[in-house]
């Protein structure tokens with residue numbers, strides 16, 4: 203058991219924790235918010251520069267605190283028994299968005315060296331539901347005794363819960379609350395917009411089993427378009443995320459810089475969501491190549507993009523793909539890349555130096571970057587700036603209400 207101390211919370215930090223200072227050291231504290239004074243238990247004193255702590259009692263309550271939207275995650279519980287995945291659920295929704303905007307602005311200022319005001323935009327229906335009922339995908343974990351539930355906050359202990367307020371009701375209804383199901387590692391609850399909801403039991407792939415699971419296509423509807431995606435494959439989690447991001451990606455593109463004949467790309471393309479959004483805006487002759495490392499997703503992308511004669515889908519790691527393109531360019535292709543619009547939606551770690559360098563060398567007219575991590579985005583903003591690309595436009599979306607996560611859509615152009 204760690205030491206308990208009284209702490210004044212001064213700010214929000216990246217990762218859903220809050221800043222306090224104690225005896226000259228920064229302590230990152232969970233389950234509080236700026237302006238509060240709390241009793242907190244130190245949970246990690248292994249680092250020299252900062253420690254970590256959990257709130258055990260709120261001594262001075264912020265006006266922005268609310269009763270947690272999920273009783274299983276409440277500060278009234280023992281920290282080890284608090285369910286994870288709703289680490290902002292004790293904060294009023296409007297304040298959550300202000301905190302997310304601050305983290306994005308602060309990351310851009312410190313790492314990206316640019317000053318920007320950002321508004322984190324709400325998705326349809328979230329204010330009315332207080333940010334609940336939006337998840338179309340939930341993974342519940344199962345331990346060796348068959349106990350089922352989400353992980354606790356900041357650990358892999360499974361917490362038995364009676365409800366899943368962030369989940370859409372049609373998948374929450376499928377959760378086997380209170381049951382024991384030994385022999386599996388997880389249960390995925392999946393609620394596609396164009397298909398029936400389902401629960402899929404599975405085991406963690408340890409790498410020994412080389413056989414890939416048989417394809418199991420489901421349908422997701424975005425606007426007037428239907429997408430095939432595998433039941434185990436990546437799809438945006440919020441019920442309105444795909445529509446919101448598709449609109450943001452297609453509308454942020456500067457038409458004056460867009461050439462439908464250029465080497466346009468949708469990198470980290472999944473099943474072709476953004477390639478379709480760009481194609482829908484710029485017409486049936488638009489050339490667009492989706493690049494995605496997951497072979498099965500690429501097969502679905504080929505299907506989903508079949509109506510565009512100029513659409514291709516390639517299975518490759520983006521870093522390797524760009525490296526080989528860069529090495530083999532002839533003069534015609536060089537001009538096609540220089541005129542291109544490139545969309546990229548990397549995983550949490552961001553694009554990184556190698557990908558940014560390759561992109562800069564290909565010198566596209568504009569880049570549209572969809573980012574799920576503000577710090578990774580800010581680091582890539584700095585890398586792009588070094589290579590002659592400046593951030594031209596930026597929007598942010600509250601794609602994950604009641605959690606600390608925020609999504610951004612940025613457009614870069616050549617200086």
Ligand SMILES: C[S@@+](CC[C@H](N)C(=O)[O-])C[C@H]1O[C@@H](n2cnc3c(N)ncnc32)[C@H](O)[C@@H]1O
Pocket residue numbers: 436437438470471472473474475476493494495496499518519520521547548549
């Ligand atoms: C955030 S998802 C975006 C998918 C798609 N844009 C969408 O919104 O549906 C990132 C995708 O990148 C893929 N991916 C991860 N690392 C990759 C890499 N190094 N090269 C290519 N694809 C990668 C993942 O399989 C996943 O489909």
